Amino acid sequence: MTAFAPDWLYLREPADAAARAAELLDPLREYLDDEVVIRDLGCGTGSLGRWLAARLPGPQHWILHDHDAELLDRARASLPETALDGSPVDVVTEQGDVTALRAADLAGTSLVTASALLDLLTKDEVTALATAIVEAGCAALLVLSVTGRVELSPADPLDAAVAAAFNAHQRRITGGRRLLGPNAVDVAATVFGRLGATVVRAASAWRLGPDQAELQRQWLTGWVGAAVEQLPELRPVTDVYLQRRLEMAAAGELHAVIHHGDLLVLPPSLEVAA
Template sequence: MTGFDPSWLELREGADATARAAELLDPLRSALPQEGPLVIWDLGCGTGSQGRWLSGRLRGPQHWILHDGDPRLLDRARASEYVTADGTPATVETRAGDIGALRASDLVGASLVTASALLDVLTAAEVEAIAAAAACPVLLTLSVVGRVRLSPSEPLDAEFAAAFDAHQRRDGLLGPDAVAAATRAFGRRGASVQARPSPWRLGPGQAALTAEWLRGWVAAAVEQRPDLAPFAGDYLGRRLTECAAGRLTAEVHHVDLLVLPGSSS
């Protein structure tokens, strides 16, 4: 996978960290090996934000395998420091490659497979590949589910939201259907899947992120539905003005999934 702007990934990192469903950590810890190094694969690692968040919440020692299709992002992720809950540095390696090409043989020895903000930009075949390859616990965070709420609301909100969701499903991508598709894919293989909400709740303290999200949200909607273009400039201008004045809040809903393999896995 390529095409993610590192500056966007860095801008959203704080909101992502706040949103992730921390209540899934206890059952995850219980399911992980209690002795020996944890070997953690981070799929679509981006700049490494999932590793920076999760490494400090799991025991050491840890070895992270950062997997992404974009060499620029791998370079940034490799430069980060990942520190375990024990205070010891994790070891890190990077793998460049296509997530859809993952095989079970690639993940032999993995204690955990994880990913953040990834499921919704995958195809059904890629989700099936992950489900078929992973025989260990899997933690998948921050998958969009197609629910956005802006306050104050406007009649056009629903039009832009529907167009954005359709854009997310372009070219066979799962978009808001990813959580359901992943739940089915892992469930067919005997795994149990726990789902928890992990919404962004953006207010005046996240104005820069809200503004950048709005620009991308509206642009994607217009790309999907050019008939919205005549309204987009004024709509976005109003929303950005409200955002800059501290009058706009946004809830962007996501879901986190914890997958625990069945006894037959």
């Protein structure tokens, strides 16, 4: 699994919080019992837990999963102590590979959550995770998976070429694993559907304006850097392109919409309330 610096995760947290599809929470609340066990996969610094715990009622027991011990320590210390209705929230951590989880590991879990995870997985890994979730009878809230669409304003003739190379990088083979990248939401929705689960999809775009110049700067640098890593022949033109875009971001002249997708998954025997 990819490692992410804590500073980057904290920087993106407000954009993540604004982007997540809050409309998925009403049917989720309808499904959940009064007391829930939530397993957050690839939890990072705990951003999703900080956002979600305070939006769900009732006592909550969170189990945070990540391969990074430092991130687990940060996450455990930062989740809210109380739920939406003032009920207690308690937190434990489990270090390990989230792709190794199977149905038996999820026994007793009410809800599996993950943020910005699916696009880092392979088709086989998503299939195994979906199978584990469905066989364990859990709900799942899987949010902020990239979908490959980026809108920059004002537009630039090189935008499309950089986006295409970046998307190819997201689908690259690494360590013998073919990542799903922008295909992740479609693949996961299909797999869950074939397993009989109810799947609700929602859009969740980052919308970055002039007040988020530092996030724009870091995102642009990573976006263009990944594109050039995938297609080195772009470098002669992207060096100038990146500098131009960074200057626009610093001047407050750039707007960026980076599209993501969210999935709510409910067990096969349940349906989303109308």
